Amino acid sequence: MAELKTIDGMQINHDIAHHRREWRLQRVGWLLMALVLAAALAGLLGPGPLSHASAGGPGAPVRVDYDRFGRIEAPARLRIRLAPGVASGGTVHLRLGRDFVENVDIQRIYPEPGSTRAGRDEFDYELRTAPTPDATIIDVHYQAERFGTLPVRVGIGDARPVAFSQWVYP
Amino acid sequence: MESVIRALIVYAVLLVIFRIAGKRTLAQASAFELVLLLIISETIQEALVDGDHSLTNAFLLVTTLVGTTILLSVVKHRWPPVVRWLDGLPLIVIQDGRTVKESMDRERVDEAEILSSARASEGLQRLDEIRHAVVEENGDITVVPKKK
Numbered sequence: 001m002a003e004l005k006t007i008d009g010m011q012i013n014h015d016i017a018h019h020r021r022e023w024r025l026q027r028v029g030w031l032l033m034a035l036v037l038a039a040a041l042a043g044l045l046g047p048g049p050l051s052h053a054s055a056g057g058p059g060a061p062v063r064v065d066y067d068r069f070g071r072i073e074a075p076a077r078l079r080i081r082l083a084p085g086v087a088s089g090g091t092v093h094l095r096l097g098r099d100f101v102e103n104v105d106i107q108r109i110y111p112e113p114g115s116t117r118a119g120r121d122e123f124d125y126e127l128r129t130a131p132t133p134d135a136t137i138i139d140v141h142y143q144a145e146r147f148g149t150l151p152v153r154v155g156i157g158d159a160r161p162v163a164f165s166q167w168v169y170p
Numbered sequence: 171m172e173s174v175i176r177a178l179i180v181y182a183v184l185l186v187i188f189r190i191a192g193k194r195t196l197a198q199a200s201a202f203e204l205v206l207l208l209i210i211s212e213t214i215q216e217a218l219v220d221g222d223h224s225l226t227n228a229f230l231l232v233t234t235l236v237g238t239t240i241l242l243s244v245v246k247h248r249w250p251p252v253v254r255w256l257d258g259l260p261l262i263v264i265q266d267g268r269t270v271k272e273s274m275d276r277e278r279v280d281e282a283e284i285l286s287s288a289r290a291s292e293g294l295q296r297l298d299e300i301r302h303a304v305v306e307e308n309g310d311i312t313v314v315p316k317k318k
Contacts, residue, residue, distance in 0.1 A: 007265065013259055013260065014259060014261065015259055019261055019273065026190055026192055029190030030190065073221075
C-alpha cells in the first residue's frame with residue numbers, strides 16, 4: 001500500500017513536498033472556480049449581460065432579442081419585434097427555420113398561432129395581431145434539446161429572414 | 171448510454187471540486203456544512219437523473235457510481251502513487267510537540283480545532299500534552315498524546 005516513513009517514532013505516509021504541490025494546485029483551482037463564477041455572472045455561461053444580443057438591427061422591420069449563450073433544457077425566449085406597419089393588423093406569418101424547431105422544444109408562442117404549416121426547411125406559424133401604432137411583439141418560449149451550436153432563422157411574411165446562432169451548454 | 175456518461179462526468183467533477191476545496195472544507199460536519207452537503211446532493215440529483223425516473227436509469231446511475239468507486243479503489247491499491255492525488259496524504263500539524271505553522275496555515279487548521287479533537291479522542295486539556303497531531307486524508311484531526 002502506501003509508502004510509509006517513520007517520523008519521530010510515528011509511522012505515516014507524510015510527504016510535505018507533495019502537500020506543497022497540492023496546495024499550489026488548490027490555489028490554481030480556486031482561481032479557476034472564481035473565473036468560472038465571474039464568467040457566469042457576466043453571462044458567458046448562460047443568460048446575463050454579455051449574453052443578451054439583438055439580430056436585425058434597430059431600424060430593421062424585424063428585430064430579434066435573444067441570448068448568445070443558453071443551456072440545455074433551460075427556459076429560453078426569442079423576443080421578435082416587428083416595426084410599426086409590418087404587422088398591419090390581421091394575420092402575420094412567423095417562419096422559423098427547421099434546424100431551430102427540430103433542436104428545441106417550443107413551449108409556447110405568444111400570440112398563440114392559429115395554425116402551423118411544415119415546409120421543406122421552415123415552419124410557418126400563422127398568428128393574429130391587433131392593429132397598433134407601436135411595435136408588435138411576438139415571444140417564442142422554448143428549451144434547447146441538444147447542446148452545441150443552435151442555428152436560428154426567424155422570418156416574418158415574405159421579408160428576408162434574420163439568421164443568427166446560439167451556443168447551448170450541456 | 172447517456173446516463174452512464176452523465177454519472178461519470180458528475181463523479182469526476184465532484185472529485186475535482188472536493189479535492190480543490192481541501193480536506194477540511196466539508197470535514198467538520200457542523201450544522202451548516204451538513205446543510206451544504208444536502209444542497210449539493212439535491213442540486214446534482216437533478217442533473218444526474220435528467221427527468222428520467224425509470225428504474226433502469228436509477229440502477230444504471232448507481233451501478234456507474236459504485237463501479238467507478240470500485241475501479242478507483244483497485245487502481246489505488248495497485249498504484250500507490252495515485253492515492254496521493256485522489257485521496258491526498260495525511261498532514262502532520264504538530265510534530266513532536268511543535269506546531270508546524272506552514273501546514274496549519276495552508277490547510278486552514280487552528281489550535282482550537284486540534285484541542286477540540288484532543289479533548290474528544292484523548293481527553294487532553296492542553297496543547298503541550300500533544301505529541302503529534304495529524305490531519306488525515308478524510309479531514310479528521312487525530313492526536314497522539316505525550317507519554318506520561
